[in-house]
Amino acid sequence: MLLIRSTEFVPAWHPLELSYGPQVGQLDLQDRQNLLEEQYSFKCQCSSCSELNFSDLIINAFRCPKADCLGVVSHVSHYKKIEDDLLQVSGASYSCRLSLPVVSKHKMGISKVAHMLIKENGVTCDIGPGYCLSCGCYRDxxxxxxxxxxxxxxxxxxxxxxxxxxxxxxxxxxxxxxxxxxxxxxxxxxxxxxxxxxxxxxxxxxxxxxxxxxxxxxxxxxxxxxxxxxxxxxxxxxxxxxxxxxxxxxxxxxxxxxxxxxxxxxxxxxxxxxxxxxxxxxxxxxxxxxxxxxxxxx
The missing domain is CATH 1.25.40.10 (Tetratricopeptide repeat domain)
Incomplete structure (x- = not known):
């Protein structure tokens, strides 16, 4: 008999997800996707790879040059908000679309480090590498x-x-x-x-x-x-x-x-x-x- 142990609560009828490699927190989205495609020839669409998450924003980030800003500066990723709840993220070797999470008390971390990505509906943004995702300041x-x-x-x-x-x-x-x-x-x-x-x-x-x-x-x-x-x-x-x-x-x-x-x-x-x-x-x-x-x- 095969037993599967879940490390977190899984709602009824929600698909079970099994990690094929580095999880969120170990590698960022780009590196996870590249590794899985190289080793297993598929593009992961699990919940962690389909929605913008806090860890992927900060894991390899630089800090905003503005002293009082906690925003992140990416040196590889380009972020473009194409719909109110959809984000296009692209880099040198990858491109994907991520859903934007609903900002609740559990998602406030994203708001603090990438405020420009989750501003009110109807507001677009297009932020390239080197620019703070919260205030827009540029870092060399x-x-x-x-x-x-x-x-x-x-x-x-x-x-x-x-x-x-x-x-x-x-x-x-x-x-x-x-x-x-x-x-x-x-x-x-x-x-x-x-x-x-x-x-x-x-x-x-x-x-x-x-x-x-x-x-x-x-x-x-x-x-x-x-x-x-x-x-x-x-x-x-x-x-x-x-x-x-x-x-x-x-x-x-x-x-x-x-x-x-x-x-x-x-x-x-x-x-x-x-x-x-x-x-x-x-x-x-x-x-x-x-x-x-x-x-x-x-």
Whole structure:
């Protein structure tokens, strides 16, 4: 008997959707479509690939040059509103039509980063690469891409240098400076920034700077929570890293809270098999509970 486990609520008569590859949050729409067409020779028309979603807008975006604007700047996609609820999105190697979501309290994120795409009915827009999707300001893409790549290179050097023997101080210093530059160029919710925060967190763990590691780990998780659904397994793995750091800081209550979040997420994916597939989660939980009990009894 074949059993299919859904990770989210599926309304009656709604078709079941199975991912053939990278999901929303892992790659943007263009890269997902290109990969599926190359590997499986079809154009995906699932709900995530048929409607404009927050993650696809921000995952690889640059930030608006206007300081008080949270709008995104795309360096590849051209957005053209062709009907009140229909958007034409095109790039160098793809073109597709996406339905525009109804802006509700659950979709307010799109309104904040791409206000021009979902303005009132009857208002058209035609926005090319380099222009903010909220206010229309222009960003120099050639300079921004070069500066972003340079910052990412320094952070990658830090990641490549991580060993059991520690991390050179100069590389951490350079990576922190590069992260600061990256945040001035890339959108604050972009996956590039999340990965940079995660790399620096790992470096701090290696040298025993757990407080700083925790701050960067939390910053990474906060971005991932923008890219992925709230209970996505990617967030579960990052929360497990956070729990480990919190245990190292003797913050047993916080660690236990993080582990319980991990349990909830992994149970959604693996059900009763979770403890067999990830036995270390139960071990972490027991350790956190034991240490918390000892702390409270003192």
């Amino acid at each position: 893409l050639e300079f921004s891409v070069t500066a972003s790549n340079s910052a990412m290179f320094n952070i990658q050097m830090l990641k490549d240098s991580i060993t059991s023997k520690g991390v050179p101080d100069i590389l951490i210093s350079d990576a922190l400076e590069s992260l600061s530059h990256l945040k001035m160029i890339r959108h604050p919710y972009s996956k590039v920034v999340a990965q940079a925060e995660d790399n620096i967190a790992e470096a701090y763990v290696r040298i025993g700077e757990f407080e700083r590691a925790m701050n960067h780990c939390i910053a990474s998780i906060e971005i991932l929570e923008k890219l992925y659904p709230a209970e996505h397994i990617v967030i579960g793995h990052e929360l497990m890293k956070l729990a480990s750091i919190q245990l190292s800081l003797d913050d047993h209550a916080a660690a236990l809270s993080s582990i319980k979040q991990v349990e909830a997420i992994f149970s959604l994916y693996y059900g009763s098999h979770m403890t067999k597939i990830f036995p270390y989660i139960e071990a972490f939980k027991r350790e956190a509970e034991s240490l918390l009990e000892e702390t409270n009894s003192v």
